[in-house]
Amino acid sequence: xxxxxxxxxxxxxxxxxxxxxxxxxxxxxxxxxxxxxxxxxxxxxxxxxxxxxxxxxxxxxxxxxxxxxxxxxxxxxxxxxxxxxxxxxxxxxxxxxxxxxxxxxxxxxxxxxxxxxxxxxxxxxxxxxxxxxxxxxxxxxxxxxxxxxxxxxxxxxxxxxxxxxxxxxxxxxxxxxxxxxxxxxxxxxxxxxxxxxxxxxxxxxxxxxxxxxxxxxxxxxxxxxxxxxxxxxxxxxxxxxxxxxxxxxxxxxxxxxxxxxxxxxxxxxxxxxxxxxxxxxxxxxxxxxxxxxxxxxxxxxxxxxxxxxxxxxxxxxxxxxxxxxx
Amino acid sequence: xxxxxxxxxxxxxxxxxxxxxxxxxxxxxxxxxxxxxxxxxxxxxxxxxxxxxxxxxxxxxxxxxxxxxxxxxxxxxxxxxxxxxxxxxxxxxxxxxxxxxxxxxxxxxxxxxxxxxxxxxxxxxxxxxxxxxxxxxxxxxxxxxxxxxxxxxxxxxxxxxxxxxxxxxxxxxxxxxxxxxxxxxxxxxxxxxxxxxxxxxxxxxxxxxxxxxxxxxxxxxxxxxxxxxxxxxxxxxxxxxxxxxxxxxxxxxxxxxxx
Ligand SMILES: Nc1ncnc2c1ncn2[C@@H]1O[C@H](COP(=O)(O)OP(=O)(O)O)[C@@H](O)[C@H]1O
Ligand SMILES: [Mg+2]
Numbered sequence: 001x002x003x004x005x006x007x008x009x010x011x012x013x014x015x016x017x018x019x020x021x022x023x024x025x026x027x028x029x030x031x032x033x034x035x036x037x038x039x040x041x042x043x044x045x046x047x048x049x050x051x052x053x054x055x056x057x058x059x060x061x062x063x064x065x066x067x068x069x070x071x072x073x074x075x076x077x078x079x080x081x082x083x084x085x086x087x088x089x090x091x092x093x094x095x096x097x098x099x100x101x102x103x104x105x106x107x108x109x110x111x112x113x114x115x116x117x118x119x120x121x122x123x124x125x126x127x128x129x130x131x132x133x134x135x136x137x138x139x140x141x142x143x144x145x146x147x148x149x150x151x152x153x154x155x156x157x158x159x160x161x162x163x164x165x166x167x168x169x170x171x172x173x174x175x176x177x178x179x180x181x182x183x184x185x186x187x188x189x190x191x192x193x194x195x196x197x198x199x200x201x202x203x204x205x206x207x208x209x210x211x212x213x214x215x216x217x218x219x220x221x222x223x224x225x226x227x228x229x230x231x232x233x234x235x236x237x238x239x240x241x242x243x244x245x246x247x248x249x250x251x252x253x254x255x256x257x258x259x260x261x262x263x264x265x266x267x268x269x270x271x272x273x274x275x276x277x278x279x280x281x282x283x284x285x286x287x288x289x290x291x292x293x294x295x296x297x298x299x300x301x302x303x304x305x306x307x308x309x310x311x312x313x314x315x316x317x318x319x320x321x322x323x324x325x326x
Numbered sequence: 327x328x329x330x331x332x333x334x335x336x337x338x339x340x341x342x343x344x345x346x347x348x349x350x351x352x353x354x355x356x357x358x359x360x361x362x363x364x365x366x367x368x369x370x371x372x373x374x375x376x377x378x379x380x381x382x383x384x385x386x387x388x389x390x391x392x393x394x395x396x397x398x399x400x401x402x403x404x405x406x407x408x409x410x411x412x413x414x415x416x417x418x419x420x421x422x423x424x425x426x427x428x429x430x431x432x433x434x435x436x437x438x439x440x441x442x443x444x445x446x447x448x449x450x451x452x453x454x455x456x457x458x459x460x461x462x463x464x465x466x467x468x469x470x471x472x473x474x475x476x477x478x479x480x481x482x483x484x485x486x487x488x489x490x491x492x493x494x495x496x497x498x499x500x501x502x503x504x505x506x507x508x509x510x511x512x513x514x515x516x517x518x519x520x521x522x523x524x525x526x527x528x529x530x531x532x533x534x535x536x537x538x539x540x541x542x543x544x545x546x547x548x549x550x551x552x553x554x555x556x557x558x559x560x561x562x563x564x565x566x567x568x569x570x571x572x573x574x575x576x577x578x579x580x581x582x583x584x585x
Contacts, residue, residue, distance in 0.1 A: 193455075199439060202434065203439075207433065
């Protein structure tokens with residue numbers, strides 16, 4: 001029998017303790033890029049309109065990112081959110097045309113999101129399939145439904161209450177999309193950090209067997225998380241429909257990458273057990289700011305995609321490297 | 327035909343309430359008899375070791391007492407009451423805590439969250455997590471059990487294996503109102519850490535907990551247990567006071583060979 005003494009080296013545990021640096025990357029990056037645009041674009045960039053635009057443009061991504069923090073924290077992934085944006089916004093717009101009731105339209109959209117989330121959740125928890133495969137399938141399925149629903153036709157949104165609430169309204173002089181951002185981020189932060197449910201999400205994502213023997217109903221937690229993610233995507237769909245005064249099947253089709261980038265840059269672990277809502281907010285604003293700054297700087301959409309892709313690669317590398325060290 | 331097994335625990339009718347009483351527990355898996363008429367009583371503040379060769383049925387017995395398996399036959403009594411466990415969380419609710427071999431703890435959470443996982447303390451008026459109170463109670467408990475960790479707020483992954491097993495035991499202690507079950511609690515630990523965990527187990531005894539501990543380590547049985555009961559291929563060969571037995575006797579009971 002060998003006698004081994006496990007002495008943790010000072011440096012190794014110091015690194016572990018300072019693993020949090022990864023969570024500051026997004027804040028530092030935000031400040032640096034902000035300063036860069038402020039200097040190079042000067043008055044073009046540093047004005048209230050620009051700053052408001054950055055936040056309001058980001059609003060749908062921010063809302064989905066809050067949902068995605070829960071999904072990644074519980075150790076799963078939801079690839080179907082982009083398609084859900086399209087189907088929910090179309091469902092909502094069609095309901096609005098038929099009923100002229102903004103709240104019925106909103107409910108219809110959210111119900112579609114909850115339904116997609118529930119289907120994902122059932123296949124992941126009861127049929128026990130990997131979320132990557134389930135949501136890859138529902139991503140295609142829901143996109144198909146969205147194209148089929150109105151035969152590729154856009155549906156206008158002319159209801160002024162709906163347009164105010166989900167698009168152009170202001171409350172106390174502050175744009176409604178900023179209110180949505182603040183409210184959803186606050187709720188997400190509160191639930192993840194301050195409530196038992198958040199602790200259970202993180203525990204399931206960290207080690208689901210440990211959560212289970214602690215009496216946490218793992219499947220129920222995952223089910224709720226997927227429904228929340230679907231509903232967040234649906235709300236994002238409502239925000240697009242309100243802002244653009246219409247819905248179409250292409251809404252949200254390129255959002256998955258932005259959402260995952262925002263969440264991962266914001267310090268949420270790809271492998272579960274660790275999530276940051278505030279990081280996701282800053283990540284989302286960071287992506288939006290880059291888009292905006294690149295636009296001001298004269299880059300076209302293709303070039304923006306390239307720069308965004310590079311940033312995502314860098315973020316994922318940082319996330320996975322930090323994971324390996326721990 | 328065996329009428330009475332003279333080596334099994336006697337069932338005294340002395341009227342005292344035992345934290346645990348097992349009465350004729352059997353478990354069959356299809357045709358396999360994993361446990362045959364197992365009897366045991368544990369007193370408050372008593373540590374009973376369960377020993378036996380691989381496949382003897384030790385883990386099966388622990389799983390029955392922790393609600394993971396239903397016994398095929400026999401009765402479980404907790405604190406003087408006949409009990410049937412529907413499942414593991416039912417057993418937990420009834421005061422049986424298990425320290426698992428593979429550490430049922432979450433690495434990325436602070437120590438206090440691990441202690442209260444699934445049973446978090448919350449505060450008025452909104453039912454938000456009372457992190458401060460959980461940390462305070464955790465600190466008091468680890469101080470009492472002398473589990474030395476930097477802080478109740480340390481992240482679990484920053485602790486050593488021994489410290490973590492100490493936390494697992496502290497958690498079981500905190501919640502167990504009847505019994506603490508341990509399946510090889512030091513199997514994965516080095517010598518120094520094993521000694522520390524054994525100290526923690528003895529602290530449980532001081533607090534009056536009833537402990538059933540599965541162990542492969544004979545020295546450990548003699549260091550910490552009051553009594554030891556031996557399983558051989560599902561049959562309870564005997565129960566001895568540790569003070570009244572010897573290493574050799576236990577080995578021959580385990581193997582079935584005369585020493
Ligand atoms: N779920 C099960 N199904 C069938 N047989 C089992 C099951 N669990 C345990 N056994 C059998 O019961 C016997 C006792 O196993 P176990 O309790 O794990 O022994 P120990 O923990 O003492 O090594 C073994 O023969 C094992 O194969
Ligand atoms: Mg075993």
